[in-house]
Amino acid sequence: MKIRLxxxxxxxxxxxxxHGVSLEIESGELVALxxxxxxxxxxxxxxxxxxxxxxxxxxxxxxxDATDIPVRNRGVxxxxxxxxxxxxxxxxxxxxxxxxxxxxxxxxxEIAARVRQLLALVRLDGLGDRFPGQISGGQRQRVALARAxxxxxxxxxxxxxxxxxxxxxxxxxRRWLREIHQELGITTIFVTHDQEEALDLADRVVIxxxxxxxxxxxxxxxxxxxxxxxxxxxxxxxxxLTGEVRAGRAIAGxxxxxxxxxxxxxxxxxxxPRDLDWSESGPGVAATVTRVLDRxxxxxxxxxxxxxxxxxxxxxxxxxxxxxEAGFVTLRRAKVFSLA
Amino acid sequence: xxxxxxxGLRLSLGLTLFYVGLIVVLPLAALAVKAASLGPADYWSIxxxxxxxxxxxxxxxxxxxxxxxxxxFGLALAWVLTRxxxxxxxxxxxxxxxxxxxPTAVAGISLTALFSVHGxxxxxxxxxxxxxxxxPLGILVAMTFTSLPFIVRTVQPVLEDLDPALEEAAQxxxxxxxxxxRKVILPLLSPALLAGTSLSFARSLGEFGAIIFIAGNQxxxxxxxxxxxxxxxxxxxxxxxxxxxxxxxxxxFLMLAVTNALQARALRYTVKG
Numbered sequence: 001m002k003i004r005l006x007x008x009x010x011x012x013x014x015x016x017x018x019h020g021v022s023l024e025i026e027s028g029e030l031v032a033l034x035x036x037x038x039x040x041x042x043x044x045x046x047x048x049x050x051x052x053x054x055x056x057x058x059x060x061x062x063x064x065d066a067t068d069i070p071v072r073n074r075g076v077x078x079x080x081x082x083x084x085x086x087x088x089x090x091x092x093x094x095x096x097x098x099x100x101x102x103x104x105x106x107x108x109x110e111i112a113a114r115v116r117q118l119l120a121l122v123r124l125d126g127l128g129d130r131f132p133g134q135i136s137g138g139q140r141q142r143v144a145l146a147r148a149x150x151x152x153x154x155x156x157x158x159x160x161x162x163x164x165x166x167x168x169x170x171x172x173x174r175r176w177l178r179e180i181h182q183e184l185g186i187t188t189i190f191v192t193h194d195q196e197e198a199l200d201l202a203d204r205v206v207i208x209x210x211x212x213x214x215x216x217x218x219x220x221x222x223x224x225x226x227x228x229x230x231x232x233x234x235x236x237x238x239x240x241l242t243g244e245v246r247a248g249r250a251i252a253g254x255x256x257x258x259x260x261x262x263x264x265x266x267x268x269x270x271x272x273p274r275d276l277d278w279s280e281s282g283p284g285v286a287a288t289v290t291r292v293l294d295r296x297x298x299x300x301x302x303x304x305x306x307x308x309x310x311x312x313x314x315x316x317x318x319x320x321x322x323x324x325e326a327g328f329v330t331l332r333r334a335k336v337f338s339l340a
Numbered sequence: 341x342x343x344x345x346x347x348g349l350r351l352s353l354g355l356t357l358f359y360v361g362l363i364v365v366l367p368l369a370a371l372a373v374k375a376a377s378l379g380p381a382d383y384w385s386i387x388x389x390x391x392x393x394x395x396x397x398x399x400x401x402x403x404x405x406x407x408x409x410x411x412x413f414g415l416a417l418a419w420v421l422t423r424x425x426x427x428x429x430x431x432x433x434x435x436x437x438x439x440x441x442x443p444t445a446v447a448g449i450s451l452t453a454l455f456s457v458h459g460x461x462x463x464x465x466x467x468x469x470x471x472x473x474x475x476p477l478g479i480l481v482a483m484t485f486t487s488l489p490f491i492v493r494t495v496q497p498v499l500e501d502l503d504p505a506l507e508e509a510a511q512x513x514x515x516x517x518x519x520x521x522r523k524v525i526l527p528l529l530s531p532a533l534l535a536g537t538s539l540s541f542a543r544s545l546g547e548f549g550a551i552i553f554i555a556g557n558q559x560x561x562x563x564x565x566x567x568x569x570x571x572x573x574x575x576x577x578x579x580x581x582x583x584x585x586x587x588x589x590x591x592x593f594l595m596l597a598v599t600n601a602l603q604a605r606a607l608r609y610t611v612k613g
Contacts, residue, residue: 050512070511072511072516073514076512077512078509080508081505084505084508084509086509088609097515098514098515101513101514101523103514131610131611133609134611151513
């Protein structure tokens with residue numbers, strides 16, 4: 001099912017949560033709405049579900065205007081951040097709930113068979129008789145997904161699906177959700193504030209800020225060509241240096257890098273920690289090491305530039321470097337935005 | 341003994357057990373001892389006398405009626421107070437506690453004045469052939485008044501804490517409002533409803549002050565068990581008073597046992613597996 005949002009607006013009391021968002025999601029696509037808290041991502045998801053009504057604009061499901069269709073008739077499967085499983089029902093009863101209240105009458109045996117099939121899909125065979133309070137968080141998340149899938153939704157919506165889980169479980173569930181999506185091919189939108197989750201999982205990432213879309217594209221597009229400093233910083237750690245562009249080259253302190261197509265004048269230079277190099281002698285930005293953090297794959301160095309700007313960069317695990325050491329930082333790769 | 345993180349277990353447990361013994365167990369034991377000092381035959385003849393049985397009947401039936409009424413009305417009131425925001429909500433919320441605060445005798449006298457043939461309600465009901473004051477119906481009205489807060493106040497906090505996402509989830513799965521109430525909300529409220537119901541019923545069984553003014557207190561018709569006990573006390577027949585009181589006590593114990601069992605059943609999903 002193709003989804004189209006057309007200039008959708010939502011205001012809570014006096015606070016405008018969503019400012020005229022337009023978005024198209026292709027049938028079968030897996031899309032992430034990514035943004036910090038307060039960016040309106042959950043509100044957009046809830047409007048697509050019909051749990052909130054838009055104050056302006058339209059939401060289309062295929063050729064149908066779904067803007068005013070209530071959630072119970074919209075044919076969406078919604079997975080809540082804290083699962084919202086019915087605590088007094090067993091896992092099987094939770095999964096079967098949608099079928100048992102449906103206008104389409106099914107026999108008990110029919111429902112039981114479908115529940116077994118869904119339990120197998122989410123790899124929870126044999127746990128049907130447990131209550132939600134008796135299973136782990138990751139298992140609850142999978143029950144919530146099975147329950148949403150049980151009503152054969154046209155669209156699957158997930159609100160911070162892995163937010164409440166610990167890192168290992170999150171990683172496994174991410175891969176598993178991707179597999180399920182591949183298997184069922186159902187149009188899926190999920191909300192997250194975790195850029196790694198969005199980039200790992202989604203076909204397309206929609207980045208939001210203060211109720212507006214700042215950029216959308218494949219993970220490759222948004223990572224390689226962030227449109228503004230907000231997107232760049234939100235997608236991962238970045239160092240910011242202020243400098244100046246002259247004739248296609250950006251200069252900050254003693255460091256220089258090519259900046260084709262950027263207008264002359266003051267500019268911001270952003271570089272990821274692994275795109276900075278450290279050397280004992282110049283040229284480069286003079287800096288003093290304040291702390292070294294050891295990580296499995298690299299050593300992360302925190303340093304203070306002579307200009308007072310903090311810098312973070314990675315060096316090889318074998319490299320000897322200690323706090324207090326002075327040296328120079330050069331740029332290997334950077335993104336330059338004009339401040340003019 | 342297992343070590344506990346919080347200090348003061350022995351002191352606090354000792355003190356509370358001492359007070360429970362002093363304030364609750366001791367009087368009840370005295371009651372049991374007094375009643376037991378009667379021989380079985382005498383005991384039976386007192387507790388099964390026609391006047392006593394008639395008092396149980398009117399007390400229990402009126403208490404049941406009042407409790408059933410409060411079950412529906414109290415749930416509705418708790419629902420309205422938690423779910424909707426309307427002007428005067430806080431005032432209504434505060435009024436729920438009035439039956440607790442008001443001396444029950446005052447409630448009894450006001451209700452009698454309202455429901456007597458010349459009172460506002462009594463005069464309006466008279467042409468319909470309904471009389472409330474000095475009938476079992478009056479007892480039911482008085483019990484309803486004094487036990488109203490129990491169900492509201494036990495259900496209200498549970499309703500307030502109910503995760504709105506549960507209802508949203510049920511809606512997204514296609515449930516109608518009625519289905520969601522019946523299959524999701526009501527089962528989650530049922531332990532609180534049971535607790536409130538049993539408190540409300542227990543209070544009605546023991547209510548005295550509000551009832552004696554409106555009931556008329558005719559032996560065999562509108563005489564409640566609590567009043568019969570009081571009459572026996574005034575006659576210095578302490579053993580008979582204790583015997584009849586022991587019947588109320590046993591009834592209260594049985595009811596608490598039943599509600600506890602029902603509650604445990606309603607809460608079985610909370611048991612960790």
